[in-house]
Amino acid sequence: MFHTTFYIRRLHSICGLAVLGMVLFEHIFTNSMAIFGPAALNGALEMMELIPKPIFLGLELGGIAIPLLFHAIYGVYIALQANNNASNYGYCRNRNFTLQRWTAWYLVIFLIWHVGYLRLYTKGITGTPISYELLQNYFQNPVVVVLYVLGMFAAIFHFCNGITTFCMTWGITKGPRSQNVVSVLSMGLCAILCLITLTFMGSYLI
Amino acid sequence: MAEKKVRFVIERQDSPESQPYTQEFDVDYRPGLNVVAALMEIQKNPVTVDGKKVAPVVWECNCLEKVCGACMMVINGRARQACCALVDEIEQPIHLAPARTFPVIRDLLIDRTRMFEALKKIQGWVELDGSWDVKDAPIQNPYTAQTAYEISHCMTCGCCLEACPNVGPQSDFIGPAPTVQAYLFNLHPLGKFDKPKRLNALMEKGGITSCGNSQNCVEVCPKFIKLTTYLAQLNRDVNIQALKNIFNN
Structure with a gap:
């Protein structure tokens, strides 16, 4: 008996929270520099360019691409095993369960577009470095802005609700009280991160 | 004689493979009426609201005091025991359906x-x-x-x-x-x-x-x-x- 399902599920859980959570925080942190103006964001982006190319590429592959592909592909498999029923059983946790899957579907499409256009096409193929000016130009289209804000909200909710379910899945929070406390705290974090996102996205428009 | 009636909308199915369909029944109201008791009334007189005589509705029940678990069905969209589903406490018309997570044998009867x-x-x-x-x-x-x-x-x-x-x-x-x-x-x-x-x-x-x-x-x-x-x-x-x-x- 080698419990493949068990280890893949637990890997999926920890990969989403620890690895992709870090990726999300890095994105929010770097992008929030836009609040302090073009120079601050460009400075932060140039700082990342200081990391030697092979190490940077290794981090992108091992720290983002592989965990993301694994989490997304196995996540689709998990999402397909659910028959969402929040219309009949409209409890808070069940609504979050449904939302966790809806945000996942949106993120799969959004991230193919986001990574495909900005990382692979713009930075990879055309060789244009990502800068404040490039993003500001990109965000002139209101449809892009709306889809990006939704993408961020989806990722933030998926991550924060993931904290709550991670604690249940790993048996960290057992009783309803501790589960509720973690749920309230993670939804608080969700609200804060969404506000930060709105602030730095808004800074491109003013 | 204006007697109070309770309307039941029941999802029925004649065999495990056949297509489900719904039928409506009216049951005389009485205080304390529950879903199992209403199904018993329908069994006694299986006539739909259109006046058509049909085969009685099949369901499972046993203890009638929420101990055996047999009468679980989907009542107004939620899984629960029919014996403790009091008509006074649930919205009417009352929708009954089999728990389709399980294979349906007939009407509300499922295979656990x-x-x-x-x-x-x-x-x-x-x-x-x-x-x-x-x-x-x-x-x-x-x-x-x-x-x-x-x-x-x-x-x-x-x-x-x-x-x-x-x-x-x-x-x-x-x-x-x-x-x-x-x-x-x-x-x-x-x-x-x-x-x-x-x-x-x-x-x-x-x-x-x-x-x-x-x-x-x-x-x-x-x-x-x-x-x-x-x-x-x-x-x-x-x-x-x-x-x-x-x-x-």
């Missing part, structure tokens, strides 16, 4: 075999006989007896399986009730000898890892078993078992 199969998978029993002397029963741990008593109330009705979004034909999850039964037998002074066996079974495909934490199970459980608490405890236990599996060899 999968729950028994799941209990076999998690070894939902205490190994009593063997090549050893059978002594008097050991005493229960007084600190966990309350919990064991609570979980032992499970009547395998299937409410939690019907409400769980991760249980159904699209998934192989054995469901909350059989999973939590593993904890009951792990608490037993003799059953705990087989704890690693049960935990290893729960780590298999369709075991506890298929739980998606929607927590519908604990909301619908008619016996108020704290299913999510015990699921979290079992999650803890399987993690420890996994560490043992890795490092004890």
Whole structure:
């Protein structure tokens, strides 16, 4: 008996929270520099360019691409095993369960577009470095802005609700009280991160 | 004579393979009327609201006091026991449907075999006989007896399986009730000898890892078993078992 399902599920859980959570925080942190103006964001982006190319590429592959592909592909498999029923059983946790899957579907499409256009096409193929000016130009289209804000909200909710379910899945929070406390705290974090996102996205428009 | 009527909209199905259809029935109101009693009235006089005489509605019931679990069905969209569904307390017209997480045999009658199969998978029993002397029963741990008593109330009705979004034909999850039964037998002074066996079974495909934490199970459980608490405890236990599996060899 080698419990493949068990280890893949637990890997999926920890990969989403620890690895992709870090990726999300890095994105929010770097992008929030836009609040302090073009120079601050460009400075932060140039700082990342200081990391030697092979190490940077290794981090992108091992720290983002592989965990993301694994989490997304196995996540689709998990999402397909659910028959969402929040219309009949409209409890808070069940609504979050449904939302966790809806945000996942949106993120799969959004991230193919986001990574495909900005990382692979713009930075990879055309060789244009990502800068404040490039993003500001990109965000002139209101449809892009709306889809990006939704993408961020989806990722933030998926991550924060993931904290709550991670604690249940790993048996960290057992009783309803501790589960509720973690749920309230993670939804608080969700609200804060969404506000930060709105602030730095808004800074491109003013 | 203006008698008060209660309207029932019932999802029916003639055989496991045939297409479901709905029929409506009116039942004379009386104080304290419950869904099982209303179904009995329909059985006595199976005439639809259009005045058509039809085959009586098939359903299952036994104890009529929320102990046996047999009369579980979907009432107004939610899985619950029909015997304790009082007409006065639910919205009318009352919609009845079979719990389609399970194979439907006929009308509201379902086949719960999968729950028994799941209990076999998690070894939902205490190994009593063997090549050893059978002594008097050991005493229960007084600190966990309350919990064991609570979980032992499970009547395998299937409410939690019907409400769980991760249980159904699209998934192989054995469901909350059989999973939590593993904890009951792990608490037993003799059953705990087989704890690693049960935990290893729960780590298999369709075991506890298929739980998606929607927590519908604990909301619908008619016996108020704290299913999510015990699921979290079992999650803890399987993690420890996994560490043992890795490092004890």
